[in-house]
Amino acid sequence: MSSTIVSLPDQSTARIPKTNFITKENGILSWLLTGDHKRIAILYLISITFFFFIGGALAGLIRLELLTPQSDLMATDTYNKVFTMHGVVMIFLFLVPSVPATLGNFLIPIMIGAKDLALPKVNLLSWYLYIIGGILVLYTMISGGVDTGWTFTTPLSTHYVNTNVLSTGLAVFIAGFSSIFTGLNFIVTIHKMRAPGMTWFRMPLFVWAHYAASILMVLGTPVLAIAIVLVALERTIGIGVFDPTKGGDPLLFQHLFWFYSHPAVYIMILPGMGVISEVISTFSRKRVFGYTAVAFSSVAIAVFGFFVWEHHMFIMGVSSYSMLVFSLLTMLVAVPSAIKIFNWTFTLYKGSITFETPMLYAFGFMGLFTIGGLTGVFLGTSGTDIHLTETYFIVAHFHFVMVGGMLMAFLSGIHFWWPKITGRMYPEKISQLAALVTFIGFNFTFFPQFILGVLGMPRRYAAYPPEFQILNVFSTAGATILGVGYLLPILYLTWSLKYGEIAGNNPWQATGLEWQIQSPPLTENFIELPVMDHDAYDYEWLERQKEKEVTSVG
Amino acid sequence: MSEQHAVEQQGHKEHHIVSPVVYVVIFFSLLVGTAATIGASYLDLGVWNPVIAIAIAVCKATLVVLFFMHVRYSSRLTMLTVGAGLFTFMALIGMTLSDYISRAWGRW
Amino acid sequence: MDHISPVFWQFLVKWMTDFALFPPEASKIAPQMDALFFFMVLVSLIGLTIVILLVTSFSILYSKKRHPIAVQIEGSTLLEATWTIIPLGLFLIMFVWGALIYFRVYTPPANAMNIYVVGKQWMWKAEHPGGQHEINSLHVPTGRAVQLTLISQDVFHSFSIPAFRIKREAIPGRYTTVWFEPTTPGTYHLFCTQYCGTSHSAMIGDIVVMTPEDFKKWQQESTSGMSLAQNGERLFSSLSCNACHNGRPDSRGPSLANVYGSKLTLTSGQSATADEAYLRESILNPSEHVTQGYAPIMPTYQGQINEDGVIALVEYIKNLSSNYRVEQTLNTTGLLPEGEGTPAAVKQQPAGKTPAGQGTVKQ
């Protein structure tokens, strides 16, 4: 019995299907004016990869600067600009659109048996908005940067810095609308475009997760938009909504900002959770343990996610009574994540597990996200939050969730669906190595930061007391390994575009509708409108399907 | 497993055309509402002034939503959407105010 | 290699000597907070171990080699309920425990020694009631509850002492408080942990915890000769506050003697406790803090005194127990302004006259 589920067609005869969404039309304009969700997904994939490497380079600069206690590599204001740009690029231009705009865009219509998203033009518009936001961020970077931190804290951002707050604000505003339109498109598509028989509880959990994340995008992002508009108005004409000298309350900005930016964390992580559900099910050949619980936990996270934002402000002088409410709700929102982790774990139980790269990344996700989630409880608990907030503990926590969680899930998903998107396999051995390197590098980079945080090292410090150096050196050393871990995939994935093995329709023997069609898919996805007559993750159905094929061919 | 789900299908939903009479009635109700708001603001009703102003505005908005925007004749999904919007709107206002109102209760 | 290894060696020695994994516990609240912290670490470790053990054992037991055919399992309500309820219970314990500590950290005891701290870009200024000013350092005695009343003059700052496990943001326009009781003498880090602009990372300082005797000695050595309240008294007369708030039967403003801590009824009918925040607000935004029975004639002093000045005034009013000296200053200076008590009287005074240029905004 082999230890892999990969079943590829005979390489000597197999060919990439002649007509597919990539070869359908040629020329740059056929890409830039496309309405095809798959092509837009590719456009997104290229652009977010570009911004990921910009953000990553900035992260490298940060880690280099922190190698020594003094601010010697760059001046403090340069450092401030670097971490601000790192935050803005990574959050608004990478993490928020990462899985939804690439994998979600590509897969949601196929998974629910539709030909395209409900609003293809809006989908393209949202990519253009993203690009405009990205260009504005690049412009900011070139024309002197911005040093407010990605949180735009007033009155610092309105009155006390003279860097490019406006262009950054505009960039975030526009990128925000890109994300609103993506979310809106997903919700409409999931509601209105499902194939016959594709009931809510037959949808893959990937779709459920995106549905939950889309709700957050649609309802949360506009509040960020108005907060940014008010900051811009305050900076330009000097209105007094957040300005304490005019009677405004700077805490109100925090309320509005975190009303979006806390749910934004779930916007980032929920699609990743969707990926993990698919991957774990496929590589253990088993239906996800407690499908309904996992589906509803996504929705629960989305709903509760709106009621916990004040835990970012516990020490900022909010009322203690409202702290109690928000802290309690924070504890409640931690539970659905715990449910998910245990349900994934028990999906493995009595499965038939193989360890291809997507599964390795998924294992990485489970470990790191568990740590990230549990340390989140430290911060949601009001007492310990006092000591740990605004230190490297926070930095480590959200990097465990965002990088350890989301990025692992993203890479897992990219590897998992790479054969579907390109029609070719990635090289297995080196990608397993990359997964391992990423995991090790990640822990080296961010685990020391927990200890630094407990010791009290504040975040956003260009210089720090010398006794923190050893841990910072560890962290920077880890970041180098992590950097290699991220460079490897882009190299071998690009290589595989030409030299990878032909994947065939369903290399993983997975059950989703996307695996029943050719890879890369046709522009219309399906030749015949599919009729869903089985549940998601029904591996017995898949077996029957294969037998049928064999008998019909025989 | 659940075949009834698969078959579940709404009948061909007739696109409801609202008669202009309804529009005219609503239009005049809105005008009356506007007059009522202005009138009420000139009466000293203490704390009830803003309450009445908001109440009238809510009534007017409801009329617009139900008739001009056809929600009365729309699917449950549309109503659910409107409801979700109001819910989140109230969450934003209510939860933010929970901080502002209770700040006065204690010295912290 | 030759020239690298000494450097490396140097680093190694430094790291070995300077290396810490856990901050010192130097305040009364620190062990309490650490108890909760270690409880949470324990719970997290157990949780993580369970997940890792399950994942690895399942991966080994049910790998494709050993277990070629997967058994389809729908789910288990009992199991799912277990891992819903147990984490929820644990999280609720943490919530209650944490809230208790939170309230303890932010509720100063009545007899605490009060020190004012003003944050500004990019330094901390501490003002002791005895008139000692400190920049980027804070001297406190052991065994005594110390309350900090924090305010920021510009942007958000955050006053963090890791060794005490306390942290509080200094907000522009509003007092916030935090308190601690140092237990171990020594020098500890003070950080600004809220990002506040270019030199954020330079907004650091030392917390010097001394034995009560040493602290007394330090207080005597470093006093500027004038206590904070005395400074406030100067301002009180130079800003002509005494013209109205002098306790005379015909005075236009209420007497301020013993007003601190008392319950006031305002013209709006609401009642308010005259704490530091109230005193500050009624100096800067007087019209909303008019005591019942008085006319709203007090001008606002916003823009005329900075936060240091307000602090001095607040401290003065806090300690004012009789109007005797107020009337004295009134008689000697004869600064009885006519008209509306406009700040004209202040402007006539050269700024240098106020002690050490403190309090009033530089013209």
Next chain:
Amino acid sequence: MSDSPAIVHGAHADAHHEHPPYQRHHFETMEQQVDATSFAMWLFLLTEIMFFGGLFTAYLIYRNWYYPAFVAGSHQLNIFWGSLNTLVLISSSFTMAMGVWCAEMRKQAGLVLCLVLTFVLGIGFLGIKTIEYKEKIEKHHVPGFHYSVQSFVNPATDKEATEAKDKPLPLDMARRTEVYFSLYFAMTGMHALHMIIGIGILGFMIFRARAGAYTTGHVTFVENFGLYWHFVDIIWIFLFPLLYLISRYS
């Protein structure tokens, strides 16, 4: 959920039966397309609710904090212009609703007339708003560097304040009127921006309606624009009492 896509029975994509020309290729039926686009419009309005939600939150907080300043600021607004604008906007909402009806009944002339009327009323609204803004600019009531509290500390010098029999505000409270006007300009400005966008789309629609684009049975665009226009109307229905009608009795 009972909104599973209503797809013709048999569910076989008999893609070759007759489609109306405006049906996009990725929809199975026309009804699915109409449902989807109108649902999308509603979701977009949801984001608009939240967009204004931030402003309403700020308004509520500061109105409670600085009530006298909000009263005095509100008295500066011209209730005649405000009421007229409400009338104009409600009328434009009515004409828009009639426009949708005309489109549904395939009355091209009626549709064009209704859209033109809506367009004119929209322009009228913005015109009146301009008059009001101009007055505020002249009186230095635009927040920022040139803001003046003269009308509030010394209401006798001010026409509106005298008419409303305002008492002088103490300086500290008078300065808080700047918060009121900040919100006034932010809220009405955002509203006006939505009007401008709407009027732009209206212009485009009139152009298309004259060519008979919406009177062949495919009214989704007109309907969805109607939703947007009514939403903008609803925002104003709230803004008007909140900004103009604070304590007019005094």
